[in-house]
Amino acid sequence: MATKELVARTGNEAMAEAMRQINPDVVAAYPITPATEIVQLFSSYVADGLVDTEFVTVESEHSAMSACVGASTAGARVMTGTSSQGLILMAEILYIAAGLRCPIILAEVNRALSSPINIHCDHSDTMSVRDSGWIQIFSENSQEAYDNMIQAVRIGEHMDVRLPVMVTTDGFIISHGLEAISMLEDKEVQDFIGPYKAAYSLLDVEKPITAGGLDFTDYYFEHRRQTAQAMKNAKKVILEVGREFGEKFGRNYGFFEGYKLDDAEIALVLLGSTAGTARVAVDQLREAGVKCGLLKLRVFRPFPAEELAEALKHLKAIAVMDRSDSLSTAGGPLFAEVRSALYDLPERPAIVNYIYGLGGRDITVEDLEGVYRELQRISGGGQVQETIQYLGVRE
Amino acid sequence: MTKTWKELPEGGLITESGNAHQYETGDWRNLRPVHDREKCINCLFCWIYCPDSAIIVKDGKVVGIDYAHCKGCGICARECPDKVKAIKMVDESEYE
Ligand code: SF4
Ligand code: SF4
Numbered sequence: 001m002a003t004k005e006l007v008a009r010t011g012n013e014a015m016a017e018a019m020r021q022i023n024p025d026v027v028a029a030y031p032i033t034p035a036t037e038i039v040q041l042f043s044s045y046v047a048d049g050l051v052d053t054e055f056v057t058v059e060s061e062h063s064a065m066s067a068c069v070g071a072s073t074a075g076a077r078v079m080t081g082t083s084s085q086g087l088i089l090m091a092e093i094l095y096i097a098a099g100l101r102c103p104i105i106l107a108e109v110n111r112a113l114s115s116p117i118n119i120h121c122d123h124s125d126t127m128s129v130r131d132s133g134w135i136q137i138f139s140e141n142s143q144e145a146y147d148n149m150i151q152a153v154r155i156g157e158h159m160d161v162r163l164p165v166m167v168t169t170d171g172f173i174i175s176h177g178l179e180a181i182s183m184l185e186d187k188e189v190q191d192f193i194g195p196y197k198a199a200y201s202l203l204d205v206e207k208p209i210t211a212g213g214l215d216f217t218d219y220y221f222e223h224r225r226q227t228a229q230a231m232k233n234a235k236k237v238i239l240e241v242g243r244e245f246g247e248k249f250g251r252n253y254g255f256f257e258g259y260k261l262d263d264a265e266i267a268l269v270l271l272g273s274t275a276g277t278a279r280v281a282v283d284q285l286r287e288a289g290v291k292c293g294l295l296k297l298r299v300f301r302p303f304p305a306e307e308l309a310e311a312l313k314h315l316k317a318i319a320v321m322d323r324s325d326s327l328s329t330a331g332g333p334l335f336a337e338v339r340s341a342l343y344d345l346p347e348r349p350a351i352v353n354y355i356y357g358l359g360g361r362d363i364t365v366e367d368l369e370g371v372y373r374e375l376q377r378i379s380g381g382g383q384v385q386e387t388i389q390y391l392g393v394r395e
Numbered sequence: 396m397t398k399t400w401k402e403l404p405e406g407g408l409i410t411e412s413g414n415a416h417q418y419e420t421g422d423w424r425n426l427r428p429v430h431d432r433e434k435c436i437n438c439l440f441c442w443i444y445c446p447d448s449a450i451i452v453k454d455g456k457v458v459g460i461d462y463a464h465c466k467g468c469g470i471c472a473r474e475c476p477d478k479v480k481a482i483k484m485v486d487e488s489e490y491e
Contacts (some may be wrong), residue, residue: 101406162405200408210409222400223407229400 011174011179015081015107015167016041020051021189024105025076025196028056028067032121034171035083035109037378044246061086065093065104071204072102073211075201077153080104083113083171087125091132095270097164098133098227100211101199103156103163106134107149110323111171112271112359120360121171123271124324126300127333133227135234136301138271142179145169149250150184153193154241160233162199170273172360182247185207231256231302238299255304256297258311260286264293265313268322271388272296274356274363278321281368292372295333304394305341312342316379317350319371320392323357331355331388350378356391367392402476416464420447424467426484434481440483441471 010015016038019027022039027046029039049121052178054071054248058064061082072078082090083169087108097104103105110126112118126136139145152165169175178312182190200209215223238252246252260282261267275296285292297304301382312318320339322332330336335353342348354371357363404410436458442450442457449465451458462472472482 051452083434101409161451198408199405207410211406213407213409215407218404222398222403225400226403226405 006180007184008078008178009113009142009146009183010037010176010178011139011142011145011169011284012037012109012176014047014146014181015149015169017183018146018189019079019081019107020045021184022079022105022150022153022193023051023190024053026054026056026068026071026078026340027080028058028064028071029060029080030061030064030082030086030137031088032061032083034111035081037088037109037175038109040230042044043226057204058395062093065090065097068098068104069093069097072097072104073201074203075194075198077157078102078104078270079107081109083109084113084119085363088128091129094129094132099223101162101230102164103153103162105149105152105156106164106166107145108166108168108173109171110168112128116222116359118359119171121273122323122358122360123209123293124167124358127324127326130301131218133163133231133298134301135163135231135238137165137167137299138297139167139169139174140273140275140296141174142177143181145174145251146181146183146296147245147253149191149377150189150243150248151238151253152240155234155237157177157193157196158233158237158241159199161230161237163227163234168272170200173175173273174224180257180331188249193244205360225282233303235302240301248354253298255299255307256295256311259291259294261295263291265291265316266318266372266379267293268317268319268321268368268371269293269295269308269312269324269334270296271300271334274287274321274323274368277363277365280369281365281372283373284365285369290372290376292375300337302333303337303341305337308338308341309345311337312349313345313347317375318342318352319352319375320353321371322355324359325355329388335388350384352378352384352386353388354391355388358393361392363392376389400408401407420466421452421463423455424462424468425487427462427466427490428467428469428471428482429480430460431483432457434479435482436476436479438476440443440474440476444470444474467469467471470480
């Protein structure tokens with residue numbers, strides 16, 4: 001059974017502890033605020049002999065991900081961690097990791113992108129690589145970050161998937177926030193993830209292979225189609241692994257989590273740590289008789305479009321909360337996907353978009369109550385005045 | 396050349412060695428090397444330099460060019476000794 005007593009861990013500590021228990025063959029990493037602690041702590045585990053990992057220090061995140069791809073194609077279980085500029089410096093190699101079907105696990109701490117330079121939370125970094133072929137799992141708190149890291153190994157390494165996985169937390173809010181979490185025993189983690197069986201290895205002299213070959217017009221499309229299928233397969237595997245994790249350790253995971261959603265008429269859809277704030281707003285408004293709810297999305301890639309449509313179809317009005325702006329003038333990335341997912345419903349809820357919290361701008365219960373009040377007005381027959389709004393910016 | 400996405404090894408892997416032969420690069424060519432057996436002194440410079448192993452040699456003699464794989468780079472024609480110049484590059488349009 002899982003460890004009963006709770007321990008105090010920040011998000012970074014929780015992710016580092018998960019990495020220690022996973023005990024990967026190779027970690028290649030370069031430090032960046034606010035994710036530094038993850039690999040810093042992990043390097044101390046290596047120095048103290050708590051893990052068997054080959055720890056590769058590199059001169060940049062581009063090199064970190066390159067070393068990860070090299071190690072993964074050689075047949076190793078590989079992990080790393082980064083944030084913000086580090087993630088987008090990795091971007092070129094992130095696509096390659098997915099294309100080569102390397103199930104690398106990345107602990108990603110969501111942080112705004114330059115310019116202007118900023119070290120605080122928003123989701124711009126993770127969203128900027130949303131089409132790289134990585135599975136993307138968001139966490140609300142340290143507990144989820146820890147649980148997601150462990151599940152990520154099983155999801156990415158599943159033979160029907162073989163894709164890299166990034167597990168994200170929100171910079172400082174989760175990464176540096178101390179919380180009580182329940183950890184598993186080392187053996188429970190090892191039993192759950194099992195030994196790694198590489199699909200192929202560059203070091204296998206009995207079965208020589210070439211990785212990273214060239215495709216022209218004649219084969220590239222077929223290989224991209226395979227990766228698309230792997231992402232499709234990941235949907236089933238994510239649910240299976242989440243269910244098994246729940247059965248074994250008591251905490252269930254799916255694509256998303258509803259809060260007072262079933263009988264709600266209006267709801268927010270959001271990612272990450274803001275869910276906690278939104279729950280308080282829901283509780284307060286429910287006391288005042290407002291039929292409001294919340295949908296916290298956990299898995300952004302693959303995007304669970306049909307399942308979301310099913311979960312949201314009974315609502316009258318929805319606000320999608322984007323902690324990043326695609327600067328498309330047509331709303332944030334989450335909004336674009338959620339709105340598209342609802343398009344085929346015979347009766348579509350009204351839907352609006354709020355871009356909020358950029359560069360770590362605080363989001364309060366009152367801010368979210370204001371959004372719910374606006375949804376109430378719309379669901380009562382009021383016109384949508386502005387589909388896309390900026391919440392919390394000085395006008 | 397006709398494998399579907401379901402039949403191909405995943406990740407773009409090449410899982411057998413020596414299979415470049417299966418990939419016919421000859422259709423990239425726009426200049427065709429034409430070998431003149433009368434002029435050829437069989438020094439085999441062309442055979443050594445050809446990046447596509449497209450010079451066909453039998454019993455120490457150049458007997459032809461593998462047009463299914465020759466990309467038409469012209470290296471053979473350039474390396475062929477000046478005094479013989481037994482390979483001429485001819486525009487492919489003349490063969491259409
Ligand atoms: S043109 Fe180039 S590829 Fe063709 S036979 Fe000559 S050297 Fe080889
Ligand atoms: S280089 Fe010229 S002379 Fe020498 S073998 Fe080739 S064709 Fe003949």
